[in-house]
Every structure is written in C-alpha cells, then in structure tokens.
Amino acid sequence: xxxxxxxxxxxxxxxxxxxxxxxxxxxxxxxxxxxxxxxxxxxxxxxxxxxxxxxxxxxxxxxxxxxxxxxxxxxxxxxxxxxxxxxxxxxxxxxxxxxxxxxxxxxxxxxxxxxxxxxxxxxxxxxxxxxxxxxxxxxxxxxxxxxxxxxxxxxxxxxxxxxxxxxxxxxxxxxxxxxxxxxxxxxxxxxxxxxxxxxxxxxxxxxxxxxxxxxxxxxxxxxxxxxxxxxxxxxxxxxxxxxxxxxxxxxxxxxxxxxxxxxxxxxxxxxxxxxxxxxxxxxxxxxxxxxxxxxxxxxxxxxxxxxxxxxxxxxxxxxxxxxxxxxxxxxxxxxxxxxxxxxxxxxxxxxxxxxxxxxxxxxxxxxxxxxxxxxxxxxxxxxxxxxxxxxxxxxxxxxxxxxxxxxxxxxxxxxxxxxxxxxxxxxxxxxxxxxxxxxxxxxxxxxxxxxxxxxxxxxxxxxxxxxxxxxxxxxxxxxxxxxxxxxxxxxxxxxxxxxxxxxxxxxxxxxxxxxxxxxxxxxxxxxxxxxxxxxxxxxxxxxxxxxxxxxxxx
Numbered sequence: 001x002x003x004x005x006x007x008x009x010x011x012x013x014x015x016x017x018x019x020x021x022x023x024x025x026x027x028x029x030x031x032x033x034x035x036x037x038x039x040x041x042x043x044x045x046x047x048x049x050x051x052x053x054x055x056x057x058x059x060x061x062x063x064x065x066x067x068x069x070x071x072x073x074x075x076x077x078x079x080x081x082x083x084x085x086x087x088x089x090x091x092x093x094x095x096x097x098x099x100x101x102x103x104x105x106x107x108x109x110x111x112x113x114x115x116x117x118x119x120x121x122x123x124x125x126x127x128x129x130x131x132x133x134x135x136x137x138x139x140x141x142x143x144x145x146x147x148x149x150x151x152x153x154x155x156x157x158x159x160x161x162x163x164x165x166x167x168x169x170x171x172x173x174x175x176x177x178x179x180x181x182x183x184x185x186x187x188x189x190x191x192x193x194x195x196x197x198x199x200x201x202x203x204x205x206x207x208x209x210x211x212x213x214x215x216x217x218x219x220x221x222x223x224x225x226x227x228x229x230x231x232x233x234x235x236x237x238x239x240x241x242x243x244x245x246x247x248x249x250x251x252x253x254x255x256x257x258x259x260x261x262x263x264x265x266x267x268x269x270x271x272x273x274x275x276x277x278x279x280x281x282x283x284x285x286x287x288x289x290x291x292x293x294x295x296x297x298x299x300x301x302x303x304x305x306x307x308x309x310x311x312x313x314x315x316x317x318x319x320x321x322x323x324x325x326x327x328x329x330x331x332x333x334x335x336x337x338x339x340x341x342x343x344x345x346x347x348x349x350x351x352x353x354x355x356x357x358x359x360x361x362x363x364x365x366x367x368x369x370x371x372x373x374x375x376x377x378x379x380x381x382x383x384x385x386x387x388x389x390x391x392x393x394x395x396x397x398x399x400x401x402x403x404x405x406x407x408x409x410x411x412x413x414x415x416x417x418x419x420x421x422x423x424x425x426x427x428x429x430x431x432x433x434x435x436x437x438x439x440x441x442x443x444x445x446x447x448x449x450x451x452x453x454x455x456x457x458x459x460x461x462x463x464x465x466x467x468x469x470x471x472x473x474x475x476x477x478x479x480x481x482x483x484x485x486x487x488x489x490x491x492x493x494x495x496x497x498x499x500x501x502x503x504x505x506x507x508x509x510x511x512x513x514x515x516x517x518x519x520x521x522x523x524x525x526x527x528x529x530x531x532x533x534x535x536x537x538x539x540x541x542x543x544x545x546x547x548x549x550x551x552x553x554x
Contacts, residue, residue, distance in 0.1 A: 018181040019208040022091040024253045025051060032229065032255030038276055039080045040262045047255065050084065052172040057088035059170035064119055064142050064160055068093030068179070071187070073117040074240075075099045075126045076146055077262040081163060082239045083248055085121065090185035090204060091176045098188045098240040101126055102452060103197065105516035109133040110196050111189040112140065114409065121146060121163065125263075127155060132516070181205035187408060188240060190336035199408030200336050209372065210339045210402035211249040217370035218250065223346040224328045225306045227254075227280045234259040234272060236283035237311070242340040245282055245310065245332070256280075266294040274300060282332065284311035285318055286450035289481050292321055301326070308332045308344065312448040312483030313439070314364045323356055323363075333366045333439070335425060337417065339402040342375060343367030343437055366429060366437040374399040376422075377431045383420065390432035393440060397422035447476035447486050454486055454522045456543075459509075462518070463488060466508050468496035473533050473541045474524065486524040489533055489546060502527040 010016065017023075028035070028047050038044045045053075066072060072089045074096065076082050089096040097115045099108060108129060112120075116139045122130055123146040130143065134157045142160040145153055153159070160166075182203045189197035202210075218227040227233070233251040235244045243249065251258050259276045261269055269291060272278060288307065291297055303326030309319075310332040322329040330347070334340030345367035347359060369375040376385045377394040386394040403423050406414030417423060429439045447454040456474040463472045471491040476484035492500040509523045534545040 018178055019205045020091065020176075020178070020181055021087055021185060021204050021207055021249075022176045024208065024211060024249060025054070025087065028252055028255035035255055036257050037080055037083065038257070038259045038272070040260070040268060041271065041275070043080065045080070050080070050252075053080075053084050053167065054088045054091070055172050055174040056167045056170040057084050058092050058174040058176065060144075060166045061088065061092060061094065061119070062174075063166075063170065064144070066092065066094050066119055069095070070118040071095045071097050071115050073097040073099050073112060073115070073120045073122075073140075075101055075120065075122040075129070076239075077123060077125070078235055078239045078244070078260045078264075079262055080260055081121075081146060083252070083258070083260065086239075086243065086248055087252075090207075092174075093177065093179055093183060095184050095201075096186045098186065098243070100189060100197075100238075100240050101129070102238075102519060102521075103189070104513075104519050105129055105132050107189075107197055107516075109136055111199070113138045114189075114196075114199060115187055118142075119144070119160075124148065124151070124153060127153070131156060181208075186243065188242070188336070198410060198413065200404040201406075201408055202339055202402065202404060206339060206402040207243070207246070207249065210246050210341065211253055213370055213372045213400075213402070214246055214250050214341050215253060217341070217344055217346075219254070220371075221346060222349050224352060225308070225330050225344075225346050227251075227256075227306065229254040229256050231280045231306075232257045232259060232276055232278045234261060234269075234276070234278040234281050236261065236264065236269065236281050236287050241311075242334070242336050245308075245334070245340055247282060266291055267296055270294065270296050270300050273302075273305070279304060280306045282308040282310065284450055284483070285309055285314055286312075286482050288322060288329075289318055292318075292325065304328065310334065310340075312450070315478075315480055315483075316360055316364050317480060319360055319364050320356065323360070330363045331365060331367055333437070337404045337423065338398065338400065338425075339404070341370055342373050342398060342400065343369050345436065348434070362436060366439045368435050368437070372400055375437065377429050377437060378422070383422075386431065388431050388433050388435070390438070391430050393428050393430055396425040396427045396429050396437065396439070398425065399423065447474075447484050449476070449479070449482045449484050449486070449521055452519070452521060454519075456486065458518070459486060459488070459522060459524070462509065462512055463490065463505060466505060468492055468500055468504070470494075471533055473543065473546060475543050475546050477526070477547065479525075485526075486522065487526045487528065488524040489528050489530055491530060491533060500529050502529065 033048045034046050036044050072094050074085050120143045144160050146163040184201050185204045187201040189199050233256050237244050259272050306328040314331045331345040333343040345365045375398045378397045379394050386392040427439045429437050431437050459474045460472050470493045473489045477487045479485040505527050512518045513520050534542040
C-alpha cells in the first residue's frame with residue numbers, strides 16, 4: 001500500500017488562522033489609515049472611519065436580531081455603505097445578499113424569498129420595489145431604510161429604523177468572532193437562458209483567495225494596466241454584480257483611495273474622475289460608450305485612466321476610441337459563477353511597443369488566466385485541451401479556489417455546471433500560442449446586453465402568445481453600444497400576413513414589463529417579419545444561421 005502524504009503537526013497552542021473577510025482589514029488600517037474613501041460629492045472619510053463604521057454596522061445588525069447564518073439583503077447604489085456591508089455582514093457570520101435591482105419586480109421577489117432574506121437594507125429610491133412586493137415576501141422580518149434626502153419616507157410596511165440614525169447610536173467597537181473559513185459569506189442571483197434566476201454563493205475562504213489572486217494579477221505583473229496602492233479606484237460596475245468583480249476587496253486590502261459614484265450619471269462620473277483624480281476603474285462596454293459619447297467628456301483629460309472592461313465583449317471600435325483618448329483599456333473575463341475574475345487581457349512586457357492595432361488584438365481578447373486559475377479550452381467531445389493555435393474552438397472549462405460550488409437549492413443544475421469535476425462556462429473559445437483566450441461564441445443563446453443577461457427562450461415564450469404570431473426565434477445580435485441586443489424573427493399567422501404590426505409586438509411586450517415579468521431592456525430593438533425560420537435537420541431552430549445572417553447584414 002502506498003504511503004499517504006504527511007500532514008503537518010499542529011501544536012495544541014497554535015492558532016489555525018481562518019481565511020475570513022475580516023482579515024483583509026489588517027493591512028490598510030496600518031498601511032494607510034488616513035487614506036480617503038469618497039461618496040459622490042457629498043461624503044468622505046478615512047480608513048480609520050471605515051473600520052469604526054464596519055464595527056458600528058455589526059452592532060446595528062446584532063441589535064436588529066441578526067444571528068450567524070441569517071441573510072441580510074442590501075439594495076443600494078454603489079456607496080460607502082455598500083462597502084461597509086461587504087465587511088460587516090459576513091464578518092458577524094451572516095450572509096450578504098446583494099440584490100440585483102435591475103431585475104424585474106417578480107424576479108426580485110423570487111430571489112429574496114429563495115435566499116430567505118431576514119433583514120433588508122434598502123435605499124429610499126428602491127422603496128417602491130419593496131412596496132410592490134412586500135405582501136409576498138415570506139421571510140423578511142425587518143427593513144432598514146437608507147435616506148439621502150429630506151423627502152418624507154412613506155411606506156405601507158413598518159421600518160426598523162434609518163441607516164445613519166442607527167449607526168450614530170451604535171458602538172464603534174465589535175469583537176468579530178472566528179469561525180470556519182468555509183462559512184458562506186455572500187449570495188446573489190444570475191439569470192440564464194430559462195427559468196428563474198439561479199443563486200450562487202461564496203465562502204469567506206473563496207473571497208479572500210479571490211482577493212489575493214486578483215491583487216497578484218493586477219499589481220504583480222509589469223503591465224500598463226497595473227492597479228496599486230497609489231491608484232485612485234472608482235468602480236463603475238454595480239456592487240450587487242459579483243461583488244463589483246471583487247475589486248472593492250482588492251482596493252481595501254491595498255489601502256487605495258476609493259471613490260463611490262452612487263447612481264451612474266455621466267456628469268457625476270466625469271466630475272468625480274476629474275476632481276478625485278481617478279486612475280483605475282472597471283465597467284461594461286455600454287458605460288464606457290456612454291461616458292465617451294457624453295458632450296462633457298470632450299473637455300476631460302482621460303489620459304492615464306486604466307479601465308478593465310467585462311460583462312460582454314469589448315468592441316474593437318470602442319477600444320480604439322478609448323486608446324485614442326489616452327485610456328489604458330483591456331478586457332477581463334469571468335462569470336457570476338466564478339466570483340468572477342478568471343482572465344485579464346493585460347499586455348506582456350514585449351507587447352508594449354507594438355502599434356495600436358496589434359495591441360488591440362490582445363486588449364480585446366478574453367485574456368490570460370490569472371494566478372491560481374486552471375483554465376483550459378476543451379474539445380467538447382473529448383474534454384482534452386485544444387491546440388494553442390488561436391483558431392481551434394472548444395469550451396472554456398475551469399478550476400479555481402473561488403468558483404461557486406453549486407447553485408443554491410438546485411442540485412441538478414449544480415451537477416450540470418460541474419460535470420466531470422470542471423466548471424463548464426458555456427463559452428466557446430480558442431487559445432493562442434501566447435496563452436491568450438478569445439471567446440468566439442456561446443453554447444447557449446443567452447443574450448448579454450449592457451452586462452445584463454436576457455433569456456431568449458423566455459422572450460420567445462412571451463412573443464409566441466401574441467395572437468398574430470405563428471412562430472418566433474430570438475437571438476442576440478452585435479451592438480456597438482450594448483454589446484448585444486435581442487432581435488426577434490417572427491412568422492405571422494396566415495390571417496395577419498398582410499397586416500402584421502411590429503410596433504404592436506413591442507406594445508405587447510410592454511405589458512409584461514409593467515407586470516414585472518421582464519425588464520424594459522428585454523424588448524427587442526428589431527423585429528423582423530419572415531415567412532420561415534431556419535431549422536436544423538432535426539427541426540430545431542437554427543440560431544447559428546440566424547445570427548450569421550444578421551451579423552453579416554449588420
């Protein structure tokens with residue numbers, strides 16, 4: 001019998017250091033206690049204050065009856081309060097549910113009930129959403145409102161208090177306990193091709209390791225896009241979306257200056273960019289396009305601003321426009337299921353002298369796997385790594401210490417995600433000799449628009465209910481601004497062939513927006529009337545052919 005590997009001997013008095021989120025705070029409190037954290041143009045404090053307020057929030061939550069294992073939901077704009085929640089909620093042993101406020105009310109209701117939220121911290125702007133669903137919330141016991149204006153707060157449900165008022169009364173010391181590093185820290189929901197949103201979840205250990213891996217990836221390699229402690233960080237990715245890609249944890253551990261913009265408004269973003277001297281951000285292509293297209297941006301010096309683009313493909317034209325303005329732009333890749341960062345398209349040192357067009361080939365690629373990520377582009381039949389030739393396609397499958405271990409309360413879907421011990425991304429890609437991955441297609445037909453996901457099958461199901469529709473296919477087609485937009489291909493019923501009204505389809509979908517079943521972004525920009533929809537040999541809708549036709553037309 002072969003010998004077992006030898007484990008270390010643990011002295012009885014030794015402290016087994018758990019990888020808990022609270023441990024990320026040790027360095028910044030010593031390294032940069034007086035560094036600033038800024039909220040819009042209205043509020044700023046230091047890391048000393050951040051630590052005290054994290055302690056205060058822990059006391060507030062304890063006073064509300066939150067116990068280890070409970071779930072605390074947050075519905076807020078990107079803010080210092082959200083950053084406080086990132087640390088305080090998990091560090092008392094509770095689970096933080098970052099509610100996606102862009103989902104439809106019905107979907108938000110589903111996620112809050114499915115996650116079994118106990119307490120909700122909600123910005124006053126989102127009270128109407130809670131008003132609409134409050135009678136159907138099954139587990140919520142207490143709601144705390146976040147007030148930013150003097151407007152009267154009127155609700156049909158009782159409030160447990162106002163955030164700042166509760167914080168002012170709370171003590172600024174708290175003894176955060178030790179517990180198992182595999183304790184769940186966060187949860188949030190992703191929407192895919194069919195059915196209800198799916199819940200993913202992460203442990204303290206996973207979030208700490210993701211932070212360390214991301215720090216090495218963005219700070220440890222010689223690259224124009226480096227993010228270090230001297231940078232000024234401003235996220236332009238919602239904090240509800242995969243922990244703002246994990247960068248608030250990275251920025252905090254580095255002790256960098258942080259700037260939180262609240263609701264995304266071009267004028268405010270540009271003002272903060274100038275006033276606070278922001279040097280590092282991340283966003284989806286749509287946001288960058290919005291900023292560069294803003295009249296105010298023409299007068300702003302963007303030289304030296306480092307921006308990671310993710311959520312959907314970075315169009316080459318947008319990347320070129322950004323580089324022409326002096327922006328150091330490159331792509332990052334990940335999923336809700338991957339915590340999320342898997343790759344970054346940073347230039348290698350020998351590439352920095354290349355001309356812009358050649359650099360764009362790299363910057364718009366999916367990127368290189370970051371440290372601790374074991375990624376391969378696998379042949380879909382054999383599971384073996386495809387050749388590193390930049391053209392042979394395969395599915396991206398991955399192993400890393402921070403991947404969700406399943407979908408919450410969905411064992412069958414979890415097994416499908418982890419088939420064969422590798423996480424299956426559903427993204428088709430190739431990989432070149434330098435190791436750069438480039439996504440070329442998807443195995444499924446989910447539509448990514450502005451970083452959000454829209455179910456093509458759900459849209460097909462709704463449109464098919466229109467009395468004039470015989471058959472329908474919905475695909476995502478390339479869009480310079482949004483990355484992708486839905487296009488509906490419709491075959492009318494014979495009685496409506498000569499009088500089919502595409503505007504009527506949009507009005508029909510508008511009713512589902514009003515009912516909260518879909519978001520307004522799901523309404524297709526284009527509705528094309530046809531007499532037949534391409535099919536495969538077994539009679540399935542051939543979306544590959546549809547996409548090719550309209551891509552070539554576009």
